[in-house]
Amino acid sequence: MTGPKIGIVGAGGIAPSHIEGFQKAGAEVAAIANRSPGKAEALAARYTIPVVCGSLDEMLAKVQGLDAISIVTPNFTHAALAMQALRAGLHVFCEKPPALNAHETEAMCDTAQRAGKILMFNFNNRARPESQAIIDFIQKGGVGKINSAQTQWVRKAGIPGYGSWFTNRKLSGGGAMIDLLHMADLALYFMGYPNPDYVLARTFSNFQHDEEFRSSYGSEESSGVMDVETACHAMVTFRSGQCLTIRTSWAEMNERELASVVFQGAWAGGRIERAYSNGGKDETSIDTCKLFLLDNGKMIEKPLVFGPGPDDLGRRANAANFVQAVRGETRPLNTPAQALRLMKIIDAIYESAETRTAVQVDG
Numbered sequence: 001m002t003g004p005k006i007g008i009v010g011a012g013g014i015a016p017s018h019i020e021g022f023q024k025a026g027a028e029v030a031a032i033a034n035r036s037p038g039k040a041e042a043l044a045a046r047y048t049i050p051v052v053c054g055s056l057d058e059m060l061a062k063v064q065g066l067d068a069i070s071i072v073t074p075n076f077t078h079a080a081l082a083m084q085a086l087r088a089g090l091h092v093f094c095e096k097p098p099a100l101n102a103h104e105t106e107a108m109c110d111t112a113q114r115a116g117k118i119l120m121f122n123f124n125n126r127a128r129p130e131s132q133a134i135i136d137f138i139q140k141g142g143v144g145k146i147n148s149a150q151t152q153w154v155r156k157a158g159i160p161g162y163g164s165w166f167t168n169r170k171l172s173g174g175g176a177m178i179d180l181l182h183m184a185d186l187a188l189y190f191m192g193y194p195n196p197d198y199v200l201a202r203t204f205s206n207f208q209h210d211e212e213f214r215s216s217y218g219s220e221e222s223s224g225v226m227d228v229e230t231a232c233h234a235m236v237t238f239r240s241g242q243c244l245t246i247r248t249s250w251a252e253m254n255e256r257e258l259a260s261v262v263f264q265g266a267w268a269g270g271r272i273e274r275a276y277s278n279g280g281k282d283e284t285s286i287d288t289c290k291l292f293l294l295d296n297g298k299m300i301e302k303p304l305v306f307g308p309g310p311d312d313l314g315r316r317a318n319a320a321n322f323v324q325a326v327r328g329e330t331r332p333l334n335t336p337a338q339a340l341r342l343m344k345i346i347d348a349i350y351e352s353a354e355t356r357t358a359v360q361v362d363g
């Protein structure tokens with residue numbers, strides 16, 4: 001089956017994974033828009049996309065019969081672009097974070113509901129085969145209620161787009177916490193996305209003005225502003241009795257870049273961990289994926305082994321899931337309600353860090 005017909009808005013570093021995922025799943029990528037058209041023209045030539053525009057307005061006026069758009073622009077643009085497209089009757093696939101905060105995310109969710117259209121976010125780590133194997137095991141009752149989980153995405157010298165929108169709170173919504181929200185989302189997914197109760201958090205800004213700690217990727221446009229946290233540590237409790245700890249950093253004195261979720265359930269536990277080599281091996285490889293089980297009364301470890309996948313495996317698989325969901329072949333891998341709950345937790349993390357109090361969340 002071919003289709004749906006999709007337009008891409010934003011031609012930055014992460015756009016190719018959207019385009020490749022959509023095209024591989026049989027979608028027609030009919031147009032691409034970017035504020036500065038040169039970047040859009042380059043991607044249009046590389047992926048044979050027929051129409052190049054300077055904005056979503058121009059795309060909606062120029063291209064007939066679009067079914068969906070994919071938003072790959074800076075965080076501060078997500079809410080307005082998504083709501084414009086939803087009101088125009090299109091499904092929306094939007095990069096993470098959903099928006100700058102929960103207030104904007106709620107408006108997006110309401111708009112999607114009123115329009116009766118799919119609003120899905122790029123929580124791409126859920127689409128990786130390891131994550132799908134773990135959630136399958138959990139949903140079949142292999143783990144029981146997950147009592148507790150610990151997540152981390154920590155970098156050593158990884159401030160993206162130093163001085164660009166990434167590091168400007170007004171344009172990004174925050175620093176390491178909102179940018180590296182993937183592992184918190186994955187843990188919540190495993191835990192059944194429970195309703196939060198209290199959040200207690202601290203943020204830190206060491207190395208904020210030391211360019212040695214910038215990463216090699218991110219936006220080229222720079223206003224020079226750097227006013228977001230470089231590290232965040234948080235604890236979330238849930239009304240269900242569960243709890244989650246979250247650690248994220250762009251710049252911290254760590255051994256190496258690590259992304260992981262570890263969880264402890266009523267009768268089993270598990271661990272997914274990706275260790276990055278900072279160059280060299282496949283950056284998206286998961287180095288450890290295992291379950292901790294009781295087998296005939298004995299405690300055992302069961303490794304789940306997957307072959308090496310291409311870079312961007314999860315991103316392409318998530319984009320393909322969106323295509324299949326628009327065709328009505330499957331359900332989206334994430335929902336607006338989950339995105340809103342995650343953003344309420346992130347808002348509470350920033351509030352707790354600022355006020356130095358525990359913040360109660362109505363999730």
Ligand SMILES: NC(=O)c1ccc[n+]([C@@H]2O[C@H](COP(=O)([O-])OP(=O)(O)OC[C@H]3O[C@@H](n4cnc5c(N)ncnc54)[C@H](O)[C@@H]3O)[C@@H](O)[C@H]2O)c1
Pocket residue numbers: 009010011012013014015033034035036039054055056072073074075077095096097122124179218219220315
């Ligand atoms: N899922 C992931 O793993 C992942 C990884 C990196 C980035 N991201 C997210 O992707 C988004 C984009 O990040 P990036 O690194 O590609 O950023 P980028 O700054 O490299 O590119 C963004 C592009 O959007 C264009 N743009 C800005 N406003 C626009 C508008 N209103 N209409 C059309 N074009 C516009 C800019 O000119 C720029 O080319 C961000 O929300 C970021 O958080 C997600």
